[in-house]
């Protein structure tokens with residue numbers, strides 16, 4: 001993709017986000033995580049040259065290859081499912097959005113404890129109970145919030161959610177409001193949970209209206225994969 005085209009797309013997305021913040025009334029700051037999966041290192045560099053500092057990848061191996069090729073101080077986000085035997089890869093990421101099970105949390109906690117610096121993570125929540133999406137359902141969040149409060153190897157900064165692809169506006173709002181409540185529940189349990197990672201290319205404006213602090217955008221910036 002040519003850099004001028006990306007600059008225009010970013011401008012337009014930033015304007016749409018700013019308008020959605022005003023409509024939603026939450027007054028939050030919104031970070032764009034540029035999702036570069038399936039694109040090469042040159043796409044990461046183009047994003048960087050246009051002021052993007054946060055980049056998201058959903059597969060560990062693909063991400064590590066790009067990190068080695070790019071050599072820029074990018075803030076790297078892991079947004080896809082992580083297998084427990086690959087937690088060591090989190091040493092290369094700044095924030096993992098996809099803490100999606102108690103067993104993964106245990107493995108991440110071991111990593112953070114052993115290295116002496118907690119892993120920054122978001123709890124992935126599944127609000128409408130789609131089994132394929134993974135993550136904690138609403139009833140599981142409270143129990144896990146309490147358990148995670150005792151883990152010095154994890155610093156829980158908020159929640160991430162994905163809405164169903166075919167959701168109408170009403171369902172989207174239900175999902176995003178549910179995620180916001182889950183985030184507030186973590187905060188009430190003593191976690192430094194300020195982040196709400198929700199909103200992709202097709203639903204980010206509604207997510208921002210509902211309080212998203214991080215939007216994860218691929219297609220709207222880089223075109224179809």
Ligand SMILES: *Cc1c(COP(=O)(O)O)cnc(C)c1O
Pocket residue numbers: 035037058079080162200201202216217218219220
């Ligand atoms: C691919 C992906 C995105 C970006 O999707 P787009 O619709 O292309 O913006 C966001 N979040 C996750 C978890 C993804 O896997």
